[in-house]
Amino acid sequence: MKHGSLFIFSLLTVLQLNLFAQHPTAITVQVDKPISEIQPTMWGIFFEDINFGADGGLYAEMVKNRSFEFSAPLMGWKEEKSDKFSLNKESGYALILNQGGEESGKGSNSRFARITTTAEKGYGLTNEGFRGMGIKKDMQYNFSIRASQSEGSNLKIRVELVDEKGNVLGETLLTPSGKEWKKYTASIKSTQTESKGMLHVWFDGKGSMDVDMISLFPSDTWKQRPEGLRTDLIQLLADLKPGFLRFPGGCIVEGRDLATRYQWKKTIGEVDNREMIINRWNTEFAHRPAPDYFQSFGLGFFEYFQLSEDLGAEPLPIVSCGMACQFNTAEVVPMNQLDPYIQDALDLIEFANGSVDTPWGKIRSDMGHKEPFNLKYIGVGNEQWGRQYIERYKVFAKAIKAKYPKIILVSGPGPFPDGELFEYGFKELKELNAEILDEHYYKNPDWFFQNARRYDSYDRKGPKIFAGEYAAQSVAIASPDNKNNWQCALSEAAFMTGLERNAEVVHLASYAPLLAHAEGWQWTPDLIWFDNLQAYGTANYYVQKMYSTNKGTHVLPMLSNKTPLTGQNKLYATAALDKISNEVFLKLVNGSDQPQSSEITLTGIGKLSSKGKLIVLTGDSPEAVNSFERPKQIAPVEKEIAVKGKKVSLTLPPSSFSVVKIKIN
Ligand code: AHR
Numbered sequence: 088m089k090h091g092s093l094f095i096f097s098l099l100t101v102l103q104l105n106l107f108a109q110h111p112t113a114i115t116v117q118v119d120k121p122i123s124e125i126q127p128t129m130w131g132i133f134f135e136d137i138n139f140g141a142d143g144g145l146y147a148e149m150v151k152n153r154s155f156e157f158s159a160p161l162m163g164w165k166e167e168k169s170d171k172f173s174l175n176k177e178s179g180y181a182l183i184l185n186q187g188g189e190e191s192g193k194g195s196n197s198r199f200a201r202i203t204t205t206a207e208k209g210y211g212l213t214n215e216g217f218r219g220m221g222i223k224k225d226m227q228y229n230f231s232i233r234a235s236q237s238e239g240s241n242l243k244i245r246v247e248l249v250d251e252k253g254n255v256l257g258e259t260l261l262t263p264s265g266k267e268w269k270k271y272t273a274s275i276k277s278t279q280t281e282s283k284g285m286l287h288v289w290f291d292g293k294g295s296m297d298v299d300m301i302s303l304f305p306s307d308t309w310k311q312r313p314e315g316l317r318t319d320l321i322q323l324l325a326d327l328k329p330g331f332l333r334f335p336g337g338c339i340v341e342g343r344d345l346a347t348r349y350q351w352k353k354t355i356g357e358v359d360n361r362e363m364i365i366n367r368w369n370t371e372f373a374h375r376p377a378p379d380y381f382q383s384f385g386l387g388f389f390e391y392f393q394l395s396e397d398l399g400a401e402p403l404p405i406v407s408c409g410m411a412c413q414f415n416t417a418e419v420v421p422m423n424q425l426d427p428y429i430q431d432a433l434d435l436i437e438f439a440n441g442s443v444d445t446p447w448g449k450i451r452s453d454m455g456h457k458e459p460f461n462l463k464y465i466g467v468g469n470e471q472w473g474r475q476y477i478e479r480y481k482v483f484a485k486a487i488k489a490k491y492p493k494i495i496l497v498s499g500p501g502p503f504p505d506g507e508l509f510e511y512g513f514k515e516l517k518e519l520n521a522e523i524l525d526e527h528y529y530k531n532p533d534w535f536f537q538n539a540r541r542y543d544s545y546d547r548k549g550p551k552i553f554a555g556e557y558a559a560q561s562v563a564i565a566s567p568d569n570k571n572n573w574q575c576a577l578s579e580a581a582f583m584t585g586l587e588r589n590a591e592v593v594h595l596a597s598y599a600p601l602l603a604h605a606e607g608w609q610w611t612p613d614l615i616w617f618d619n620l621q622a623y624g625t626a627n628y629y630v631q632k633m634y635s636t637n638k639g640t641h642v643l644p645m646l647s648n649k650t651p652l653t654g655q656n657k658l659y660a661t662a663a664l665d666k667i668s669n670e671v672f673l674k675l676v677n678g679s680d681q682p683q684s685s686e687i688t689l690t691g692i693g694k695l696s697s698k699g700k701l702i703v704l705t706g707d708s709p710e711a712v713n714s715f716e717r718p719k720q721i722a723p724v725e726k727e728i729a730v731k732g733k734k735v736s737l738t739l740p741p742s743s744f745s746v747v748k749i750k751i752n
């Protein structure tokens with residue numbers, strides 16, 4: 088651009104901005120002309136066991152490697168003894184025995200520790216937890232252990248909760264008896280709060296004892312379910328009022344190789360018998376190694392279904408389609424050996440929905456849920472691409488539809504939102520009349536602003552869309568320097584106006600990933616960050632929440648100059664009617680760094696309440712973030728606004744996301 092034209096351009100921009108300051112943008116919302124329905128599933132949750140999302144996160148177990156099944160059997164444990172390197176002076180030792188096989192009666196959890204003590208006191212095991220244990224003052228902690236005394240032994244088990252320096256915060260004593268494996272339990276109350284607590288398990292007396300499944304849970308688990316989930320994290324999820332819960336991922340469905348794919352049948356039944364495996368995120372990023380990341384499956388498929396029910400969310404399980412992660416080994420099952428994978432999918436539907444007279448329905452019932460879980464959706468594969476996927480999807484679709492015609496299938500056009508792989512997958516799946524396509528976008532904030540119109544041109548008669556994984560990346564995809572900053576959150580809010588406006592096509596959407604442990608993460612950004620004591624929602628979390636808790640049932644036309652606001656003067660907007668609560672929800676994003684005024688007229692409506700609610704989310708700067716120290720630095724602020732007849736006048740703050748709620752009388 089030449090200097091002269093640059094000057095004229097700048098002048099025009101300034102004039103334009105001034106014009107906006109003086110003349111509000113006139114917007115109309117046609118309340119009597121709903122465009123389409125908004126599905127109850129519209130805004131949901133994507134859960135994956137990444138970033139210590141399950142073990143060390145949602146699953147409230149505080150002991151890491153409780154059954155000695157990690158590759159290094161004593162990882163997470165430290166032997167406490169008087170002299171480690173002297174056979175004569177040491178106070179005791181632990182041997183890891185691997186009985187293996189079913190005959191042991193220990194199922195796939197075949198290892199245990201044989202403790203031998205040579206002094207009356209001074210031998211024990213310390214567990215470090217998941218980067219420490221979060222222990223709260225006055226909270227009861229439920230300890231349990233499986234133990235079997237050796238012939239003639241009478242060891243006692245002294246259990247201590249300790250702080251980082253080893254000061255005792257609470258203790259208890261157990262006196263196991265007999266050779267039979269039995270579960271012993273005790274409860275300990277802590278006198279202090281400690282973020283880096285540990286668990287000491289001392290073996291007092293001389294003798295020998297076998298131990299396994301050494302476990303510690305807080306008593307305040309979600310719905311007080313014993314050995315359950317972490318309440319504060321689930322509460323953050325419940326506050327989103329999610330329409331669906333997708334589980335268990337993500338790449339974890341596929342596994343780095345087929346051996347480490349997610350096999351739901353191994354995650355149900357007695358917790359002791361759920362086979363522990365390495366978490367694929369253990370080794371994924373060389374710059375974020377997590378050698379202590381395994382999957383105990385204490386949070387397994389039964390618990391996912393139960394959680395969906397608790398949250399009022401449709402369960403949306405994704406199953407392996409016989410293809411391991413194509414970014415890793417890209418192993419595939421030969422087509423003539425696909426049957427067990429298909430059977431797993433069919434059995435899963437029976438597990439969720441079958442009557443108690445069916446084999447899998449009975450297992451569900453025996454686990455405590457006689458009624459079906461009413462599964463409606465199932466996803467075939469995660470981020471698969473290419474001919475191999477289409478080939479396999481066809482076989483899955485045929486088998487599932489033959490037995491369960493009402494189950495809605497989710498398939499995917501690959502990991503990217505455009506390009507050759509995407510085009511190919513989309514075209515093929517559309518030709519197969521695929522019902523819902525799972526699209527993923529991890530892009531920079533500009534992409535999100537620019538793609539508010541992405542779905543305007545989608546074929547209304549084609550497959551419906553599940554925006555299954557998205558998050559603005561402040562630096563680059565999966566960069567460890569990505570931040571959950573305000574600029575990213577705002578760009579997602581702008582993009583989501585396009586999702587809502589196109590609810591005729593977009594039936595489900597979820598931010599990803601969901602959870603990250605502050606010391607155990609592999610991938611950033613994430614919706615919710617936590618440590619062992621606290622958790623906070625990011626700016627992105629509040630964007631999601633403002634959408635999902637102000638969802639509505641129908642999309643309304645919201646026009647300025649007869650066109651939807653999709654970035655003109657950096658304004659983005661969408662409107663919804665809630666036919667159940669009789670409310671209109673307006674969502675407006677001001678992506679510019681200037682305030683913008685608007686005058687909104689609601690047409691085709693009788694009387695409106697004279698007062699509405701305005702909820703505004705904004706950050707001090709594009710780089711602003713929430714943190715443990717300032718968890719609500721960016722959080723919605725609510726106030727009342729006047730509705731004059733059918734008009735609302737608003738000044739949208741610079742870089743802000745606003746929701747207006749107006750009751751129809
Ligand atoms: O959300 C993190 C990962 O990103 C998911 O596991 C995968 O599906 C995507 O590539």
